[in-house]
Amino acid sequence: MSAKTALFVLEATPRIELGMEVLQTSALPLGYVAPISNPDSKIPSMQSQDFRDAMAKLAAGVVVVSARTPEGFRGLTASTLIAVSAEPPLVLVGLEHESLTRAAVVETRQFNVSVLTREQEFFAERFAGRAPAVDPGWNEVPHHIGTNGIPLIDDCAAWLECDVTQVHSAGDHDVCIGEVRVARVGKGNPLVLWDRTFWTLH
Numbered sequence: 001m002s003a004k005t006a007l008f009v010l011e012a013t014p015r016i017e018l019g020m021e022v023l024q025t026s027a028l029p030l031g032y033v034a035p036i037s038n039p040d041s042k043i044p045s046m047q048s049q050d051f052r053d054a055m056a057k058l059a060a061g062v063v064v065v066s067a068r069t070p071e072g073f074r075g076l077t078a079s080t081l082i083a084v085s086a087e088p089p090l091v092l093v094g095l096e097h098e099s100l101t102r103a104a105v106v107e108t109r110q111f112n113v114s115v116l117t118r119e120q121e122f123f124a125e126r127f128a129g130r131a132p133a134v135d136p137g138w139n140e141v142p143h144h145i146g147t148n149g150i151p152l153i154d155d156c157a158a159w160l161e162c163d164v165t166q167v168h169s170a171g172d173h174d175v176c177i178g179e180v181r182v183a184r185v186g187k188g189n190p191l192v193l194w195d196r197t198f199w200t201l202h
Contacts, residue, residue, distance in 0.1 A: 057195060061115060062116045064114045069107070069108070077124045078095070081113060088179055093111070094174070095173060110163055121191060146161045157186050159183070160183050165178065165179050
């Protein structure tokens with residue numbers, strides 16, 4: 001193998017089932033609209049679970065989207081973070097309608113993104129509701145405050161600070177487009193979600 005060739009090996013977390021009912025809601029292809037069934041069609045209608053199972057095969061990075069309200073900080077685990085433009089720098093996140101974080105993002109028109117590393121799986125679980133709830137002050141979450149006053153988790157692979165430019169309703173989610181005002185790179189291998197399992201690169 002030449003010195004220029006990089007070899008990446010995937011390694012799974014020992015805990016196979018995360019409880020993807022929370023995380024996978026953020027992995028849906030945003031803007032998807034199911035076609036109206038044709039009674040004469042010989043193609044069986046797609047079941048929701050089939051859709052979820054198929055989307056679970058799409059590998060994605062894991063992030064925590066955070067916001068701030070007068071009552072405290074909000075945050076949730078998501079696996080939809082898409083770069084949609086380089087000039088201006090724009091990203092897209094999908095936030096479930098019922099989430100408090102979505103409400104805070106839409107109201108304040110700002111959000112931050114912490115790109116999690118392999119060592120931060122516990123934070124992915126906490127912000128997905130699979131571990132003890134995070135208090136409004138994030139007192140048990142190592143963090144720092146961004147230039148926009150919204151928290152960012154310490155020791156992540158990268159951080160983004162964004163202003164919301166557009167919000168579009170799409171099924172049971174809102175699609176939020178954010179213009180990136182600050183982008184910083186950290187250290188560590190990324191936390192990857194694939195087939196309802198956490199993985200990383202080596």
